[in-house]
Amino acid sequence: MIRVTIWYEYVQESGQMTPEFEAQVPEGQLEGFRQWIPESTKKIRRQYPDGLMETLAKYLRKDPEFEVTSVNLFMPECGLTEELLEKTDVLIWWAHIAHRMVPDEIAYRVVRRVQAGMGFIPLHSAHQSKPFVYLLGTSGTLKWREGDFCRIWTAAPAHPITEGIPESVDLIEEEMYGEPFDIPKPDETVFISWYSGGEVFRSGCTWTRGYGKIFYFQPGHETSPSYHNPHVLKIISNAIRWAQPAKIRENFDCPNIVVSPESLRKPRA
Amino acid sequence: MIRVTIWYEYVQESGQMTPEFEAQVPEGQLEGFRQWIPESTKKIRRQYPDGLMETLAKYLRKDPEFEVTSVNLFMPECGLTEELLEKTDVLIWWAHIAHRMVPDEIAYRVVRRVQAGMGFIPLHSAHQSKPFVYLLGTSGTLKWREGDFCRIWTAAPAHPITEGIPESVDLIEEEMYGEPFDIPKPDETVFISWYSGGEVFRSGCTWTRGYGKIFYFQPGHETSPSYHNPHVLKIISNAIRWAQPAKIRENFDCPNIVVSPESLRKPRA
Amino acid sequence: MIRVTIWYEYVQESGQMTPEFEAQVPEGQLEGFRQWIPESTKKIRRQYPDGLMETLAKYLRKDPEFEVTSVNLFMPECGLTEELLEKTDVLIWWAHIAHRMVPDEIAYRVVRRVQAGMGFIPLHSAHQSKPFVYLLGTSGTLKWREGDFCRIWTAAPAHPITEGIPESVDLIEEEMYGEPFDIPKPDETVFISWYSGGEVFRSGCTWTRGYGKIFYFQPGHETSPSYHNPHVLKIISNAIRWAQPAKIRENFDCPNIVVSPESLRKPRA
């Protein structure tokens, strides 16, 4: 049984313009957000009547190997209590416009849990979420444009995340994300995407941090149908299996080895 | 002064169908080659009146820091004598249809010289040349199609090979090379290309082997104008500077350290 | 069921000084070999009454998940027929003084099979075997000295190859292998060894080539008791599980995609 937690920003879909949200909006953009969010809410609900992340959750729940918990930004401690994280094997993260609403304390709780072994799958606009940026150490910047056709190419055909996935997957509409993508060299560049507007993007990348495995995956613009695409869903499902912990690190001390191994070595008989 | 040697297969441009060439043509393809090569010769000469590799050589010779030597398959020892390799800092390699005409002995001479520190820049269809395949240990296979528009994107904007190069470079016509490209994980994926037909390709990749640096670069289909493109030429020129040896390894022995460093260590005063 | 093939050079243990062996001995060393090999045979038999590789095979055969086949240099086609390789999931390779007796044709057969997905575990002095060198593209050179104490440290504690292995493993006597080790940057440096004489060595390293996974592991000097050490045996057993193919590549063509994916894309309804 793999315990999957889906973390969802949930601002656009719920339409919640809390004072905390408004306080973190960059200067001069508040009016824009006030107009854009209700529109955005409508579009997401049209595209995902069950909800964006709930569509993914529903799919994952059909897999008897997965036990899925859904949490979001508006819950106490952003839904990410120590207790829940300790019971999470793989954490999925979708976020977009409220990265700064996650307190550093919570973000570092996630970082530490990944270092201890928890798998982490940041999706789409999570490329600038705090856990992503804090784990990778880069800015996560990229180019973007709404409404392109996207073709995802497999660049690492023997990687377990590609199991059962055709050589290329067409996404009828996705947000374009373009290079240069400011990330550390991936352990493995699993997917590279082609966009009809003329850009390319390393859209599926893996890293390890401590005992934990990370897979960033580009698809998932909130008003695009990507989470209805069976290949996208299968890739996420493969990534969960791949990212589950081999072991959990309990202790992050730097031990003082007062007695050296050499002083303990017995002379050969 | 950087000593650059350009190795050129030269079969298509010269139109030389030697018995040795014919002997290595895969079964059933000889008639095809007999018709296609003269056509190919004409097209190359139209696109590159000075010759394909001579166009590149001319450009490089303008750089006072480069000393350029041109050799080809039809010279004794394929033009790659031990003497020349010892005087070569960076070897450029363009090959296409006669990879098997380079004897293993010569190919391994190149391999060993790269391991000793010589830079190596395989271009375009050199992705299946013997030195490329022997140095990387992979098959070098890929997809291809003639006659696409190509846009090269910089994925590593601080890499010295990208110096002075815009974020993207348009090639009005290039042969499409598509993923999956069977290569070991690059040290650095410097460029990723977009093709109008819908594919992507890691078109500029670096590796190291021993003391030597390798840069594979995709552009250079023999009937495409890519070696007239100033950005393509500048990238090759940057790559030569990047790939020049830091030092040369003289000895490939496995020394038997009979007296251990510990037995020689003096007790602290 | 994982089908494991153990390839063994078997020259020293069998004491077979065939004319083919003598022909490949470096000039001036034949007399030395003639004296040293019978000594070596005796020592191996004393240390490994069941045989060096047969000791490993016996251990592996206890695992109901493994089906083990043993072959050696003196069999037809060096024991490595196309048929056997196609039925091999993971190939273990121990070799020392007769690397050149493996014809290139056989070595490349192994290389191609690894590129197709077969796991490959070169042990100890296989660091200069043809398959190792041809797959990695480096010389494999290192320092050496007989008869040191060796402590293997885990540098990647969450890697599946370290499962059940303590943080450090003491080998009462091993041949010292010392840095610099001429290898391409490993995907993962799983183990680093400490030698009592004062050297260090990246003693457990992974790479991928095509669909195949490679794990080099240092212990296994023919007259040292390392293959009696339960941790060493467990590491090899872990590595077999890790290296088994995810999928097998059947075709190494470079397909000509005459009809581009874009020309086939249907306009959005």
Place this chain on the structure above:
Amino acid sequence: MIRVTIWYEYVQESGQMTPEFEAQVPEGQLEGFRQWIPESTKKIRRQYPDGLMETLAKYLRKDPEFEVTSVNLFMPECGLTEELLEKTDVLIWWAHIAHRMVPDEIAYRVVRRVQAGMGFIPLHSAHQSKPFVYLLGTSGTLKWREGDFCRIWTAAPAHPITEGIPESVDLIEEEMYGEPFDIPKPDETVFISWYSGGEVFRSGCTWTRGYGKIFYFQPGHETSPSYHNPHVLKIISNAIRWAQPAKIRENFDCPNIVVSPESLRKPRA
């Protein structure tokens, strides 16, 4: 001219037990620190009459290519004003017991400047400094013990940081740092150290983050004579040259490419 800034924690050497320092000492350790710091001050001054970092600064100032600025924790903004960072090509960082005294705001200022291109050379106990940990995304944990002999081995002999450095460097006394070292896979493992007590350590490692280059180097225990060792000093000097920025990134936006490159492409004449 390379503008080098040396950042020094300076708590032990100055003996300053400020209230801010005391506030960040882990619970139950204050008394210990109160006794240990004056001892530590004495020992540092005995080993480095000019001061620990001032000894390094003096050496670097002899190089006409370097312009060296020294700052420390007790200066306003920890000495790391935006203005100084903008004029810094390479930042050296020595810290030990007061990592938490650097406010996150300052630490992220450093992180962002590295992402923009500034070189970063964390020394010794900086393995748990905020900039190190925030840039790499791992915990930086390791084993340690005072007072071992250390032998540094070159594992990447053609790397520019090893220029002029012998294959191994003996440090008569250094603090042992031992594996497992919790770091992301280095771009290059330049040095691996051997300790007389029986441990090994990846003691010289490089990474890139954005446009910036990072080199971690182990030697530099405050009461060991390592910064009097000419090879250690030369390695740091080489690393400065290697880490200087190729270019500086000015802008960290995610640009919205409203007009796609394809919509701007002119049809071929």
